[in-house]
Amino acid sequence: MFLLKEIELYSGSDDLRQLARLVAGGKLDPPIEVEASWKDIAPIANGLIERKYRGKAVLHLEADLTERLRQLSETTHSEG
DSSP states (O other), X not given: OOOHHHHHHSOHHHHHHHHHXXXXXXXXXXXXXXXXXXXXXXXXXXXXHTTOOSSEEEEEOOHHHHHHHHHHHHHHHHHO
């Protein structure tokens, strides 16, 4: 199996968008083990690396960071 060509054809954001649609549509129900602020990423990341969680980890972004990321995304897309 050769996946490199697939990586060149589709961006990671396309995959994330599709996953978000599946979750929003109720067709995918990912088990969430832990939720925390983005500021607590270190212990959550360590827990994932050490396989302490069976489910997913959800990190919440603060509103100001979310807005800055949205603006950066729009700038990047308008330049490309």
